[in-house]
Amino acid sequence: MKLSDVQIGQEYAVSFTISDEMVKTFAEITGDKNPVHLDEEYAKNTRFKKRICHGMLVASMISKVLGMDFPGPGTILVRQQLSYRAPVFVGETVEVRVTVTDKKEEKQRLILQTNVFKSDGTLAIEGQAEVLVER
Template sequence: MDILHKATLVQERKYEDIHVGDKALFSHTITNEDIQTFATLTGDVNPIHLLDDFAKDTIFKERIAHGMLVSSYISTILGTDLPGKNTIYLSQSVSFKAPVKINDTITVVVEVLTKRDDKKIVTLQTNVYNQHDTLVVEGTASIKKLG
């Protein structure tokens, strides 16, 4: 499906329909192509992400995904599901807890923590887990709903 067509399908949750405790999940398997594309887009060519010979001599013993690549999937949920369309990202905190490796399947779990009605601001817990249910990224985000 064309990426522009996908954008037309994004639904919107109105501010009034968002409740403390609401959750959304998104899963993705990290591939070598993801890592190389992210490195190309950002210029972050740290060899820990790209070179097997370098990575084998690190504490991880193999290549790992960029932390910000993994964290970027939080935006996937915020912009397409909870809350979706007409959402403006205000802030994001992240703490990297464990490495993500090629072929790891990550699951982003977003949960509404608070709402500020006067400004339509929502604070969300934004955690990422691997396929072993290990917390790899812990964070919180603030968003503003437009309209």
């Protein structure tokens, strides 16, 4: 998608289920094998009472959307700010919602709101991103 095709206020949303396999693969790739993510017995004794997904795994779904869907191939992530608001549990479905909040034509950049919602509407991750896109 070219910069000229994008309008302020435009929104794109897509849902993903964060599977057990994704969590285990992410733990292997990153080395983050914190038992709160991998061990059900351990997680039962935490404040969450069950396994939670790595925050960065869930946030990486934002990167997938930006690079492959909206704006799409060729998009370069320049800056991203994230706040984790609620845990995402293994097996949960989340919605990544990207909203264009500003365009910087001279720099070929978009400012985006990049939020992740749980299926019950709870905000799990609140984010902002700046991306470089083709004219």
